[in-house]
Amino acid sequence: MDILLSNDDGVNAIGINRLREALLTVGNVITVAPDQDCSGASNSLTLRNPLRLSQHGAQVYSVNGTPTDCVHLGLGLYATDPDMVISGINAGANMGDDVLYSGTVAAAMEGRFLGYPSLAVSLASLDRSPLVHYDTAVKAVLHLLPFVKTYPDAANMILNINVPDVPWEQVQGFCVTRLGQRHRSEPVIRAEDPRGKPIYWIGPPGAAADAGEGTDFYAIQASYVSITPLHADLTRHRALAETARWLEACHAAP
Template identity: 80%
Template sequence: MDILLSNDDGFIAPGINRLREALATVGNVITVAPDQDCSGVSNSLTLRNPLRLTRHAEGFYSVNGTPTDCVHLGLGLYADDPDMVISGINAGANMGDDVLYSGTVAAAMEGRFLGYPALAVSLASLTRGNVSHYDTAVRAVLYLLPRVPAYPDKNSMILNVNVPDMPWGQLRGFRVTRLGSRHRSEPVIRAEDPRGREIFWIGPAGDAADAGEGTDFHAVQSGYVSITPIHADLTRHRALEETARWLEAGDGAA
C-alpha cells in the first residue's frame, strides 16, 4: 500500500513520527508535513508566497506551508497515485465543531478532494491535558488500514478518527459516530505585551454541548475509538425547501 502522510502539528511532532515508523512496516510511505505547528488553519492554501520543500530523510519532507499545501506537494512526489492519504496523529481531539478549524481534518479532506480515500487521526485527551498514548492511536490506524480497500464508495471516504488517550488494553472497542457540538468558545482574552501594548488571545474552545449517545464526544468519553464519516458538502439539505418558500414569500413584500 502506498500512503501519503501529513499532519498539522508539524514535521517534528511525535504523532506523525510514531505513525510514520509504523506505517513503513506495512507499506510505502511518503511524509510531507508543515515546517511548524499549523493547528487551526483549516483548509487554507498558500497562494501569495512560493512554497519550499525540504528533504529530511528518504521519503520525509517538510513544507513552509499549510497541511493542504503539503498534500498537494506530496502527491506531486508520487510517480503513480497513492492508495490513500492519512493525516495525524494529532495531539488533541478533533471532535464536533473542531472539524471546521482543524488542519488535521483539512489535510484528509484535501486528499479526498483530489480523489483519494483519507483518514484524519487524533489522540483525544480525556482531561484537556497533554496526550501520551500515541502507541494506542498507531494501533488503531493499523487496525483500520486493511479494511480501507473494502470501504463502500472508497473514493469519497473521509473518516475522522478520534482515539481516547489510554492504553490499548483499556479501549472498549470502535464505534461509528456522528459529530457532536460544543458550546461557543470562551471570550477573547485581552492582555498586554512587555512594552504595554494591547494584545489579544483567541479564547479556548467551549466544552461539549451535544455529547449524547451516538456522538464522537460520548464514544471517546466512554473509552471507544470514534469513527465519524464526514464530507465536504456544507449544504443544509433539509432547509432547501423552506428557504425557497421563504424567498418566494419575500417577493410579494418587496
C-alpha cells in the same frame, strides 16, 4: 501500500513520527508536513507566497505552508497514485465543531477532493492533561488499514478518527459516531507585550454541549475509538424547501 502522510502539528511532532515508523512496516510512506505548527489552519491554501519543499531524510519533507498545501505537494512526489492519504496523529481531539477549524481534518479532506481515501487521526482527551498513549492511536490505524479498500465508495471516504488517550488494553472497541457540538468558545484573552501594548489570544474551545449517545464525545468518554464519516457538502438540505418559500415570499412582498 503507498501512503501519503501529513498533519497540522508540524513535521517534528510526536504523533506523525510515531505513525510514520509504524506505517513503514506495512507499506511505502512519503511524509509531507508543515514546517511549523499549523493547528487551526482549516482548508486554507497558500496563494500569495511561493512554497518550498525541504527534505529531512528518506521520504520526509516539510513545507512552509498549510496542511492542504502539503497534500498538493506530496502528491506531486509520487510517480503513480498513492493508495490513500492519512493525516495525524494529531495532538488533541478533533470532535464536533473542531472539524471546521482542524488542519488535520483539512489535509484528509484535500486527499478526498483529489480522489484518494483519507483518514484524519487524533489522540483525544476530554481534559487538558498531557497526551500519553500515541501507541494506542497507532494500533487503531494499523487495525483499520487492511480494510480501507473494502470501504464502500472508497474514493469519497473521509473518516475522522478520534482515539481515546488510554492504554490499548482499555479501549472498549470501535464505533461509528456523529459529530457532537461544543458550547461557544471562551472569550478572547487580552494581555500585554513587554512594552505594555495590548495583545490578544483566541480563547479556548468550549466544552461539549451535545455529547449524548452516538456522538464522538460520548464514544471517547466511554473509551471507544470514534469513527465519523465526513463529507464536504455544507448545504443544509433540510432547509432548501423553507428557504425557497422564504425567497418566494420576499419577491411577493410589495
